[in-house]
Amino acid sequence: MISSEQIKGARALLGWxxxxxxxxxxxxxxxxxxxxxxxxxxxxxxxxxxVLKTTLEAAGIEFTGDPLRNPGVTLNLRG
Structure with a gap:
C-alpha cells in the first residue's frame, strides 16, 4: 500500500x-x-x-520504506 505522503511526493517528482x-x-x-x-x-x-500506485510506478516512481513509518519515493529516470 502507499501513503498520502508518497502520493504527494511522487506527483512532485514527476511534476504532475x-x-x-x-x-x-x-x-x-x-x-x-x-x-x-x-x-x-x-x-x-x-x-x-x-491503480494510483501502478500508474506512478509505470511513470518511473519507486515506493520505498514503510508507508506508515518512513514513507519514501524515488524517481528512476529511464534513458
Missing part, C-alpha cells in the same frame, strides 16, 4: 498535478486530493490506491 494523475490513472482528481489531505495510508477504495 492531481489532474494529470487523474487523467493517467482514471481515478478522480477530487479523490486524489482527498487522499493527499490526510496522512498515512488513505481511507479509501483499495482498488483506487492500487
Amino acid at each position: 498535478s492531481a489532474a494529470i494523475l487523474a487523467k493517467n490513472s482514471g481515478v478522480g482528481a477530487t479523490t486524489i486530493r482527498r487522499y493527499e489531505m490526510g496522512s498515512g495510508i488513505p481511507n479509501g477504495n483499495v482498488q483506487s490506491l492500487l
Whole structure:
C-alpha cells in the first residue's frame, strides 16, 4: 500500500498535478486530493490506491520504506 505522503511526493517528482494523475490513472482528481489531505495510508477504495500506485510506478516512481513509518519515493529516470 502507499501513503498520502508518497502520493504527494511522487506527483512532485514527476511534476504532475492531481489532474494529470487523474487523467493517467482514471481515478478522480477530487479523490486524489482527498487522499493527499490526510496522512498515512488513505481511507479509501483499495482498488483506487492500487491503480494510483501502478500508474506512478509505470511513470518511473519507486515506493520505498514503510508507508506508515518512513514513507519514501524515488524517481528512476529511464534513458
